[in-house]
Amino acid sequence: MVKKVLLINGPNLNLLGTREPEKYGTTSLKDIEAAAQNQASSKEDGSEVLVYQNNTEGFIIDRIHQAKLEGVGFIIINAGAYTHTSVGIRDALLGTAIPFIEVHITNVHQREPFRHQSYLSDKAVAVICGLGVYGYTASIEYALNY
Numbered sequence: 001m002v003k004k005v006l007l008i009n010g011p012n013l014n015l016l017g018t019r020e021p022e023k024y025g026t027t028s029l030k031d032i033e034a035a036a037q038n039q040a041s042s043k044e045d046g047s048e049v050l051v052y053q054n055n056t057e058g059f060i061i062d063r064i065h066q067a068k069l070e071g072v073g074f075i076i077i078n079a080g081a082y083t084h085t086s087v088g089i090r091d092a093l094l095g096t097a098i099p100f101i102e103v104h105i106t107n108v109h110q111r112e113p114f115r116h117q118s119y120l121s122d123k124a125v126a127v128i129c130g131l132g133v134y135g136y137t138a139s140i141e142y143a144l145n146y
């Protein structure tokens with residue numbers, strides 16, 4: 001069973017709950033992260049969720065590299081706009097060989113065509129999009145039982 005899960009959120013997701021509630025809901029990123037950590041602590045088996053958010057592609061890549069060194073067993077990533085552009089984040093994830101789930105709050109396939117392309121989806125264990133913040137809950141639950 002995976003005991004250490006890393007939750008990564010990419011660019012602009014630090015703004016969750018402050019703007020565009022009709023699109024991204026009213027839950028703040030801090031609350032999303034706290035809920036994920038509570039999912040782990042409620043298992044009472046030493047499971048933990050590490051959380052990270054950054055608006056810079058290179059820092060996200062560095063955090064993914066570090067995950068391998070610290071024994072992370074599963075990654076949940078909402079790479080935000082980098083989903084659609086970043087070969088670097090794809091390569092970092094593949095390079096660690098840590099299984100990951102791609103999460104999006106919105107259904108990206110109902111949005112602009114440029115959001116329909118992902119550099120991550122074909123290598124993800126699963127892709128969850130359009131379920132709002134429940135996508136985080138579902139993916140964390142899966143990862144903690146992987």
Ligand SMILES: O=C(O)[C@]1(O)C[C@H](CCCOc2ccccc2)[C@@H](O)[C@H](O)C1
Nearest residue numbers: 012015016019024080081104105106115
């Ligand atoms: O639906 C998702 O979770 C996205 O990853 C969100 C990204 C955008 C994150 C922006 O988040 C904000 C939250 C509140 C206010 C403004 C931006 C977008 O670029 C992806 O195509 C889909």
